[in-house]
Amino acid sequence: MVEKYRHLNKNIRKGQILFVGSSLMEHFPINEILVNRGLDLAIYNRGISGYTIPELLESMDEQIFDLEPSVIFINIGTNDISRPEETEEDLQRDYKEVLRQIKEKLFSTKVYMMAYYPVNPAMAQEIQAWPEAAEAAKLRKERLPRANDVVKKLAAEFGYEFIDVNEGLCDEKGELRRELSTDGIHMWPEAYEIIFDNMKDYLLKTVEK
Numbered sequence: 001m002v003e004k005y006r007h008l009n010k011n012i013r014k015g016q017i018l019f020v021g022s023s024l025m026e027h028f029p030i031n032e033i034l035v036n037r038g039l040d041l042a043i044y045n046r047g048i049s050g051y052t053i054p055e056l057l058e059s060m061d062e063q064i065f066d067l068e069p070s071v072i073f074i075n076i077g078t079n080d081i082s083r084p085e086e087t088e089e090d091l092q093r094d095y096k097e098v099l100r101q102i103k104e105k106l107f108s109t110k111v112y113m114m115a116y117y118p119v120n121p122a123m124a125q126e127i128q129a130w131p132e133a134a135e136a137a138k139l140r141k142e143r144l145p146r147a148n149d150v151v152k153k154l155a156a157e158f159g160y161e162f163i164d165v166n167e168g169l170c171d172e173k174g175e176l177r178r179e180l181s182t183d184g185i186h187m188w189p190e191a192y193e194i195i196f197d198n199m200k201d202y203l204l205k206t207v208e209k
Helices: 004-010 031-038 053-058 088-105 121-127 133-158 189-205
Strands: 018-020 043-045 070-076 111-112 160-163
Touching: 031 043, 053 088, 053 133, 088 133, 111 133, 121 133, 133 160, 160 189
Parallel strands: 018 043, 018 070, 070 111, 111 160
Antiparallel strands: none
16 A cells, blocks of 8 residues: 555645545545535545554655645554553554654644544454454453543644544444444444544635635
8 A cells, every 4th residue: 555655646736635544544435425525625545454653654755745735634543552562652652753753844734633433342243354353442442542642632742633523423332333333443434424524624624724
């Protein structure tokens, strides 16, 4: 994917909106949603499935800097907090380095740091989309509140905006609704329609200036 993005970036329109992150961002069908709703926004999606923050740090040019975006929506770190060896300090250190580089190279870019999406551990256990899926979902659910606190504090530190666009995704237990999920972790397009409705105002702000 990094090589693919390197080639795609040769023809991009710089200064547009960027979505960046791991699979939960890569799977966001943003351009289909925009077309279906008749919205004329240029949004590039540079998510990569399975990516962790250290991996993003190795491909900042292809996923971020080559595009010189005016606005960034970032959702990265869910794979990191799904690993037993990952600590809160690791998450803070690595995410902070991503933001430091963005602030240094894209000083005037508006950055929205997205809250992590909910999961459904029971569904992940049933489906077992990959061998470690159940454990990943369990760890992720346990760590989500603290991880979101880390992201929120980093947003304040760098002068960026933390946004939670998850309203409507959760069931009565606070877990990802089964009908919206493919495997307890990833989501169907219907879930992204809900997310889009929640983040639409932030997107439209970018073209009102």
